[in-house]
Each structure stands twice: as C-alpha cells, then as structure tokens.
Amino acid sequence: SQQGEEDPQALSIQEGENATMNCSYKTSINNLQWYRQNSGRGLVHLILIRSNEREKHSGRLRVTLDTSKKSSSLLITASRAADTASYFCATVLYGNKLVFGAGTILRVKS
Amino acid sequence: DAGVTQSPTHLIKTRGQQVTLRCSPKSGHDTVSWYQQALGQGPQFIFQYYEEEERQRGNFPDRFSGHQFPNYSSELNVNALLLGDSALYLCASSPIAPGGADTQYFGPGTRLTVL
Numbered sequence: 001s002q003q004g005e006e007d008p009q010a011l012s013i014q015e016g017e018n019a020t021m022n023c024s025y026k027t028s029i030n031n032l033q034w035y036r037q038n039s040g041r042g043l044v045h046l047i048l049i050r051s052n053e054r055e056k057h058s059g060r061l062r063v064t065l066d067t068s069k070k071s072s073s074l075l076i077t078a079s080r081a082a083d084t085a086s087y088f089c090a091t092v093l094y095g096n097k098l099v100f101g102a103g104t105i106l107r108v109k110s
Numbered sequence: 111d112a113g114v115t116q117s118p119t120h121l122i123k124t125r126g127q128q129v130t131l132r133c134s135p136k137s138g139h140d141t142v143s144w145y146q147q148a149l150g151q152g153p154q155f156i157f158q159y160y161e162e163e164e165r166q167r168g169n170f171p172d173r174f175s176g177h178q179f180p181n182y183s184s185e186l187n188v189n190a191l192l193l194g195d196s197a198l199y200l201c202a203s204s205p206i207a208p209g210g211a212d213t214q215y216f217g218p219g220t221r222l223t224v225l
Contacts, residue, residue: 042217044216098153103152
C-alpha cells in the first residue's frame with residue numbers, strides 16, 4: 001500500500017516558473033526522499049531530508065519537512081522543459097525500504 | 111562505471127506462466143531491492159536481498175521469489191502469472207548493508223505484460 005499522497009496529482013507550468021509539489025505520509029519516518037521518473041523508466045534520486053531536518057537545498061531544488069504535520073514539499077525554481085517528469089516522495093522508517101506515494105506529474109511548457 | 115542494469119527491457123507472457131527478471135547492481139553495491147510499479151502508481155516494495163538472503167519483504171504473495179548471487183546480482187521470479195502482475199519492475203541497489211545507506215540507485219526497469 002502507498003504511504004501517503006502527493007498533491008497535486010498533475011501540474012502544468014510555463015518554463016521559468018516555480019513548481020511546488022506536496023507530500024503527506026502516515027507513519028513515523030527516519031528520512032524522506034524525492035525521486036524523479038522520466039517516461040515510466042527508472043527513478044533518479046533527487047534529495048534526502050532526515051527527520052531532524054526542516055529544510056534542505058540542492059541546486060534549484062528546495063525541500064521542507066514538517067514532521068508534526070507529516071508532510072513535505074518539493075520546490076523546483078526556474079523550471080525548464082527538461083524538468084518534465086513524474087515526481088515521487090518516498091519515506092524510510094528503517095533499513096532502506098522505500099515507501100512511495102502515488103506521484104505528481106509535472107509538465108513544463110516551453 | 112556502469113549503473114544498475116536490468117534485463118530484459120520488455121517481456122510478454124501469458125497467464126499461468128513463470129518469469130525471471132535479472133538485475134546487476136551498481137559497482138560496489140551489495141544490497142538489492144525490487145519494486146513493482148503499476149501504471150499510474152508509485153513503486154511498491156517487493157523484497158530486499160543482502161548477503162544472498164531475503165532481509166525485508168513487502169506485502170506480496172509467495173508467487174514472488176528472489177535470489178541473490180555471490181557477485182551481488184539478483185533475480186526476481188514470479189510464478190503463476192496473473193493479469194495484475196503486468197507492471198514495470200524496478201531494481202535498486204545501495205552501497206552498504208541494510209540500515210547503513212539511504213540513497214538507492216535504480217535501474218531502467220523491466221516492463222512485463224501478462225496477456
């Protein structure tokens with residue numbers, strides 16, 4: 001079963017705009033990760049945030065984590081057409097078993 | 111340095127048949143996990159192998175089994191295929207023992223279609 005929900009399910013923006021995706025989860029976590037998937041192929045790891053962290057940056061990516069609300073957000077700034085993909089959040093409680101949400105489909109129009 | 115590789119890329123089977131999917135982890139990785147991703151959904155964890163043993167298992171029936179070889183490569187076997195087994199099967203590897211690594215590296219997947 002899925003851990004939680006991503007919101008929105010789909011997002012369409014113009015190149016240069018920012019894209020924000022939200023993720024909610026149900027259980028306690030050790031860390032939360034975001035992955036990107038292009039055209040139904042393999043997933044690419046984007047960023048990891050641990051349960052004791054509140055915000056993390058990596059290039060044009062900014063991730064926040066609110067463990068009291070069991071939610072996370074992924075912000076992609078200055079989006080590009082190449083950012084078009086599906087984005088998934090995944091939680092880890094122990095070991096490195098990933099529990100994924102259903103994903104957000106992002107389309108960046110040029 | 112080769113990443114995670116999977117074979118075959120695509121596979122078509124009929125109901126009741128058996129299938130074997132293969133995965134070679136990224137160099138230096140010794141833990142392999144398998145995920146099933148149905149169309150339009152997020153991946154679901156099937157199981158994880160380390161030191162040639164199944165270490166964690168998700169909510170999948172015994173029809174799904176696996177194996178890890180001494181060179182860390184892995185196989186996923188599915189018996190008595192059902193239409194609902196049609197999905198993208200993803201293999202992921204990580205660099206050290208379970209519990210010690212966070213980032214997983216995914217292969218391109220095997221697309222299984224059951225007719």
